[in-house]
Amino acid sequence: MLAQVKKPRDNRIDLLRGFAMIVIGINHYGWLVQGLGFAGWTVPTFTHFGYSSAAEIFVFLSGYMVGQVYLDKPDFRYRLLSRVKDLYLINLLMFIVCGLIAYLANSALSSETSFNFFIERPVFGTFSFVALLYQPLYLDVLTLYIVLMLACVVFAKQIVLWPKATLLVSAAVYAAVQIGRIKGYSINVPGGPPQDDWMWDFNPFAWQLIFMTAVVTGRQRLLTRSLEYLESHRLHMIVSAVIMMLALSVYYIDVHTAFNMPFVIKRDLGAIRIMHSLASLYFFCCIVVLLKPLYQGLFCRVVALIGQNTLHCYAASIPATYLLAELCRRFGNSQLAYLISLAALLLFIYGVAYWRQRSRLNKRSNGLEKERLAQV
Secondary structure: OOOOOOOOOOHHHHHHHHHHHHHHHHHHHHHHHHHOOOOOOOOOOHHHHOOOOHHHHHHHHHHHHHHHHOOOOOOHHHHHHHHHHHHHHHHHHHHHHHHHHHHHHOHHHHHHOOHHHHHHOHHHHHHHHHOOOEOOOOOHHHHHHHHHHHHHHHHHHHHHHOHHHHHHHHHHHHHHHHHHHHHOOOOOOEOEOOOOOOEOOOOHHHHHHHHHHHHHHHHOOHHHHHHHHHHHOOHHHHHHHHHHHHHHHHHHHHHHOOOOOOOOOOOOOOHHHHHHHHHHHHHHHHHHHHOHHHOOOHHHHHHHHHHHOHHHHHHHHHHHHHHHHHHHHHOOOOHHHHHHHHHHHHHHHHHHHHHHHHHHHHHHHHHHHHHHHHHO
16 A cells, blocks of 8 residues: 655745744733833834734634644544644643742732632632633633634534535624624623633634634635745735735824724724734735745744744743743843843744654654564
């Protein structure tokens, strides 16, 4: 029997995922240190100049990989459930480590991260987290991913057999959320951060739209085909740049005037926010195509390596963000402390990606060696 040839990884998608992970790390760290009293300037990302953030791209690419990697396998439900189990255990480990850091730090960190809720009522708080109800700061992203992956398990057959109908149902659910918001009631899941109105900050009924759309397009390899199209139609580089400049102009007017752009809320994933995230993805796809001559350079290899290991990089970045933000506070929240600690965070994220890649290669090498010895 001929061995199945494994398709090589698409470095372009890895670059997109790695870029999103780096932006999320910078944003998360900047927001937390500011919450802990840092008053200096933070490293800007495209999030500071528009209506969307890297979270939308991150969720889209995660869904895309689900459609590309899992749904063509004969045992896709088992594989998806196995992935959900891994996500759940990693999220639980993040909760334990972050909780220890918040408990040992001070009331400021525990309050800013909402861990004071769990520290003050450890039994009920832990049960709430385990039941996917309440999540501390930055631990809600993987919780959202777990729920969306479970939805893929339930509706996998429909996604595979009736992709258009699946997208119509997904759009209808999203529309119901937006209509409910206009009418003054919320279609959301109780829980989320234990503050404000105690509802999920990433409303799964809204965020499922980009995830399910990505799953369907991932199965069709649409992003890969789009990148190939962009490589032969370089005029799109100019078009994407013009669109982003127009979006920046609208955002500038919105921020500096009395104009108040509707449908940009992050929780319910407003329609303008989706449009901006699609324009951003289009722009960054063009950037990735332009970087093709530099794919073997150090910068692209580092970003792509992070993109190949986003789950472990994200999971490790959260407790590191907690710890480094607390250290920054203890060193006076100076500009130098912020810059050094942010650099340490980014190096740590790369270190996790490198470690994960080496572990994977060693495991594969050991497996090949065992197979060779078995054939002797």
